[in-house]
Amino acid sequence: MTVRxxxxxxxxxxxxxxxxxxxxxxxxxxxxxxxxxxxxNAIPKAEGSARVQLGxxxxxxxxxxxxxxxxxxxxxxxxxxxxAELLPLSHPTVETGPPGPPVIELARVVDRGxxxxxMLDLSxxxxxxxKSVVGVFADNVVVDNDGNLFDACSYxxxxxxxxxxAPKWNWVDEAPVLTEDAPVPISILTIPVSVTMGKIxxxxxxxxxxxxxxxxxxxxxxxxxxxxxxxALQKGGSDGFTLEEIDRCGELSVKVGAVVREKLKAxxxxx
Amino acid sequence: xGGRDAxxxxxxxNGIRCDGRKIDEPRKIMIKAGGLKNADGSAYIEFGDNKILxxxxxxxxxxxxxxxxxxxxxxxxxYHMVPFSVGERKRPAPSRRxxxxxxxxxxxxxxxxxxxxxxxxxxxxxxxxxxxxxGTRCAALAAASVALADAGIPxxxxxxxxxxxKVADTIILDVNNEEDQAGQADMxxxxxxxxxKITLLQLDGVLTPEEYKKCVRVGIDGCKIVxxxxxxxxxxxxxxxxx
Numbered sequence: 001m002t003v004r005x006x007x008x009x010x011x012x013x014x015x016x017x018x019x020x021x022x023x024x025x026x027x028x029x030x031x032x033x034x035x036x037x038x039x040x041n042a043i044p045k046a047e048g049s050a051r052v053q054l055g056x057x058x059x060x061x062x063x064x065x066x067x068x069x070x071x072x073x074x075x076x077x078x079x080x081x082x083x084a085e086l087l088p089l090s091h092p093t094v095e096t097g098p099p100g101p102p103v104i105e106l107a108r109v110v111d112r113g114x115x116x117x118x119m120l121d122l123s124x125x126x127x128x129x130x131k132s133v134v135g136v137f138a139d140n141v142v143v144d145n146d147g148n149l150f151d152a153c154s155y156x157x158x159x160x161x162x163x164x165x166a167p168k169w170n171w172v173d174e175a176p177v178l179t180e181d182a183p184v185p186i187s188i189l190t191i192p193v194s195v196t197m198g199k200i201x202x203x204x205x206x207x208x209x210x211x212x213x214x215x216x217x218x219x220x221x222x223x224x225x226x227x228x229x230x231x232a233l234q235k236g237g238s239d240g241f242t243l244e245e246i247d248r249c250g251e252l253s254v255k256v257g258a259v260v261r262e263k264l265k266a267x268x269x270x271x
Numbered sequence: 272x273g274g275r276d277a278x279x280x281x282x283x284x285n286g287i288r289c290d291g292r293k294i295d296e297p298r299k300i301m302i303k304a305g306g307l308k309n310a311d312g313s314a315y316i317e318f319g320d321n322k323i324l325x326x327x328x329x330x331x332x333x334x335x336x337x338x339x340x341x342x343x344x345x346x347x348x349x350y351h352m353v354p355f356s357v358g359e360r361k362r363p364a365p366s367r368r369x370x371x372x373x374x375x376x377x378x379x380x381x382x383x384x385x386x387x388x389x390x391x392x393x394x395x396x397x398x399x400x401x402x403x404x405x406g407t408r409c410a411a412l413a414a415a416s417v418a419l420a421d422a423g424i425p426x427x428x429x430x431x432x433x434x435x436x437k438v439a440d441t442i443i444l445d446v447n448n449e450e451d452q453a454g455q456a457d458m459x460x461x462x463x464x465x466x467x468k469i470t471l472l473q474l475d476g477v478l479t480p481e482e483y484k485k486c487v488r489v490g491i492d493g494c495k496i497v498x499x500x501x502x503x504x505x506x507x508x509x510x511x512x513x514x
Contacts, residue, residue, distance in 0.1 A: 101374040104367050116475045218378075220472070230483045233458070233474035236374075238381040240468030243487065250483050 004214055012200070012215035019203040026055075026209060033195070033207035033256055036155060040163045040267055047183065048164025050267075052156040055209055056146035061138055061156035063164040065186075067127055067176040068135035078125025078133045082111035084140040084153045091145040105236070110140065110153045110194070113223035113232040117192035119161065124187050128171040136164070136186065147213035150221045154194040155260065162188060162268045185271060191264050192231065193257035194223040197249050199237070204245060206256055220246075222253035226261065230254075281450055282439035289449050290319075297433060297445040297493055302414065302504035304421045310397075312422020314504070318410035319447055322402040325411065325418040330392035344389035348377035350411055352400040372408050373398075379412055379432070379461040379471035385425040394424055405448030406434050409459050409497075412471060417501050421508070428463035429501050430470055433493030435460065435486045437476060442485050444493045456482075460490035464498045 018024060028034070034055035043049035046062035068079055084107040088094045099107070114120075125134035138160055140153040165183035169176040198208035198216040208216060218237035225231050230250060235241065241249070281289050288294065298319030307313035310326035333339035350373040354360050365373075376398070384394065396418065398411045409432035416429040436446035438454035446457045456476025462469050469487075478486055 101370050104370045105374055108367065108371050112475055116477065118477075225477065229477045229479050230474065231477045233472060234375075235469070235472035236378055238378055240382045240463065240466070240470035241472070242467060243469065243491065246469055246472065246487055247484055250480060254480060 008211070008214040011211050015212060015215065016201045019200060019205070024205065025211065030203060031206050031252055031256065033151075033260070034209065036260055036263055038155065038159045038263055038267055040159055040270070046160070047166065048160045048162070050156045050159035050163065052152050052159065054148060054152040054155070054207070056144060057142075057148060057152045057210075058144040059140055059142050059149065059152045059156045061140045061153065061160040063160045064137045064139070065164065065166045066135055067132050067169050070130065070133040075130030075133070076123065076126060078120070078122040079135040080115060080120055080122060081135070082114055082138040082140070082157050083107045084110055084142065084149070086142045086145065086149075090142045094145075105234075106149055106153065107140075109150055109221055109232075109234045110157060112234070113154055113192050113194045113221070114138070114157060114161070116232040117190050117223060117225045119158070119188060119190055119192050121187035121189050125166075127169045127176050131174075132169070132171060132176045134166060134169070136161070145210065147208050147210035148196050150196045151194050151207060154192070154223070155264070158192060158264055159267050161186065162191070162264060163271055188268070190225040190227070191261050191268070192223050192225055193260045193264065194221050194232075195253040195256045195260075196221040197252060199239060199241065199245070204248060204252070206252060220249050222249060224254050224257040228254050228258070279449060279453060281453060282441055288438070288443065290447055294441055294443045295489065295492070297496055298447065300497065300500050302417055302500050304417050304504045304508040310418075310422070312418045312420070312424070314414040314417035314421060316410050316414035318406060318413070320402060320404035321400070321407055321410045323407065323411050323414050324399045324401060325414045326397045327394065327415075327418045327422040327424070328397075329394035329422070330389040330424070331395070333391065333393040338393070339391045341390055342387070344386040344392045344394060346377055346381055346384055346386060346394050346396070348373050348380065348396045348398065348415070350376055350398045350400070350408070352403060352407070356400050356403045375471060375473065376408060376412050376415065379430055380415060380419065382468060382470045383416065383426045383428055383430050383463060384419065385427065388425055394419070405451045406446055406459070408432075408471075409434050409461070412461050413497050413501060417504055420505055428465040429498065430461050430463055431494040431498035431501060432459065432461040432471060433490055433497050434458060435490035435493065437478060437482060437486065442482060442489050444489050456486070458486050458490055460487065460494060462491050462494035464495050
């Protein structure tokens, strides 16, 4: 997402030195995420929305809900899709144009975490079987990039879905027709939380900030559900992990994820 | 990629899977090193019903030039499925899925390849899936490692790959297409057995923390089986079958 510069490499020397003393530049513990601030209903025209600040990383997610044709073998379920986009104003290195592999990966990893947790009860979202279903689209835009967009987008999308209210459609004359019924919250089965960890010089750090992100050797994003099960995972970056590190990252994702989940539960309770 | 068949039995009472395998048994795997005349290195793999061809070029000049790095060589990977590789015709242009898999495979190979030895050059890995049947990224990664070795690219280790997963509440080795569609979890793993490092890891599907740990270990055992076959393929080409 960003190009590694000479400055980044100089910062890396400093970051590695601090990690050797179990410290990070911003004073966090190695297994400590940045403070998460969630503001919901930021965009009233969207059916659900959230603005998330993860340290200095800022993302906005809007949920749009509208009727759609189902996939051929999925006619008995609603549709869910999550995207992510880096706005050119989010970082000086971002260029306009079609998304490159890192942004495509970001969108797919955020989508997979929510999808595989079975957060939404899609079986409730059928207007007419095999003909028309409710589509839920969670679109993330990154407004300010200070590292770890995976978690920021994931929290924003989850919070936006928790606040989303779906209108109701009836099937009339082979077409979905919007009813006058008041929109109702969509049925939520679990709250997924992703936790991204980076590896620098053999140290595992939770929620890398922009300076750390630019010089990661490898990273791993693990999504857990409300039962503390692991439901999605993605390794990235140009180094590997040992089996012990993979075990430890799994444990960290459950522990750190539980803290963030409480904030998301508060969002849900506030509706 | 295929339809869902709710009536299919993924694991019967004797612990036998839908294609007749035991829970810890990989599909039939055949790897051949070399085969392409023009590529600097190549490999062909049949992993169950997957058929995948890999060609490697380089180290060579980088085009476009701005991609070159004065400190190191770069690795570029294109994972591509041909239109007739799946049930319903696949549009030939790279999909978002293929772009993500290309990136994931590249990052799985990078820890193995000594790119610093070739500054300002590129090593290009072209992966063509001719027939797909679940677990193509693992099969492709295993074949790409053999093709890189066949091209004589200096490497720290070969990356072996195999998936583990969960069907009928049981952790299994090497998830096939039916098990991927109807099963509970799929975890592709890339692993360097010599260095004991995991270089590719993905998961979709729900696992308890205990199942998660078990799944990684089952997958690594599968990688070790594939690793032996990768070495055998190279030995067959270069030492005429002896190792």
